[in-house]
Amino acid sequence: MSEGANLREISALGELRSGLIRFGSETQSALNAAALEIRRTLDWLQERAQHWQNQVRQRQAEVEQAAAALRRCEASGYYDRDSGRYYPPNCSAEQHALLKARLHLVEAETALKEVKDWARLVQQSYDDYHIQAQRLEGHLNQEVQVAEALLQRKEDILNNYVAQAPPEATHSMKGGSSPEVERSSERERGPERG
Numbered sequence: 001m002s003e004g005a006n007l008r009e010i011s012a013l014g015e016l017r018s019g020l021i022r023f024g025s026e027t028q029s030a031l032n033a034a035a036l037e038i039r040r041t042l043d044w045l046q047e048r049a050q051h052w053q054n055q056v057r058q059r060q061a062e063v064e065q066a067a068a069a070l071r072r073c074e075a076s077g078y079y080d081r082d083s084g085r086y087y088p089p090n091c092s093a094e095q096h097a098l099l100k101a102r103l104h105l106v107e108a109e110t111a112l113k114e115v116k117d118w119a120r121l122v123q124q125s126y127d128d129y130h131i132q133a134q135r136l137e138g139h140l141n142q143e144v145q146v147a148e149a150l151l152q153r154k155e156d157i158l159n160n161y162v163a164q165a166p167p168e169a170t171h172s173m174k175g176g177s178s179p180e181v182e183r184s185s186e187r188e189r190g191p192e193r194g
Contacts, residue, residue: 010158017151024144031133038126045119052112059105066098 073091080087 013151013155017148020147049115055108059108063101063105066101070094070098
């Protein structure tokens with residue numbers, strides 16, 4: 001006599017299918033979150049680049065003003081007509097101001113270069129990431145849909161099988177055990193010792 005199939009957990013296929021759908025959705029969310037974070041970083045770097053470009057322009061103007069002030073100071077020296085001697089002015093404050101302005105300009109130019117280098121590096125990394133993320137997304141969408149459809153078909157087949165099974169087999173498939181299954185399990189366990 002043939003025994004019926006022992007189908008106790010058909011619902012596990014539905015749970016697996018739901019888990020697969022959830023995995024696809026969560027993976028897509030993770031890809032979107034990563035892309036958004038990279039975009040935010042690029043936007044922030046663009047903002048910093050704009051800030052340092054403004055600083056470079058402002059500090060170039062400060063260097064020009066300090067250089068003009070130094071030229072005016074140096075031009076304020078005079079000759080003594082009686083002795084014919086030249087008296088140079090004390091322009092140390094103007095020289096110091098020009099040196100300070102030039103250092104500030106170099107600082108801004110260095111910061112601007114660093115920001116641009118980082119922006120270029122992040123953009124290149126984002127482009128590489130975007131290509132890989134699109135591939136993953138394409139594979140994920142395709143494979144999840146195929147797997148979901150396969151699991152749904154298998155679940156439908158098994159549910160149809162259970163619906164068409166004879167009553168005593170249905171009892172065993174739904175979680176109960178038939179006398180044949182109980183006898184079979186006793187044989188596998190061997191005699192009980194008491």
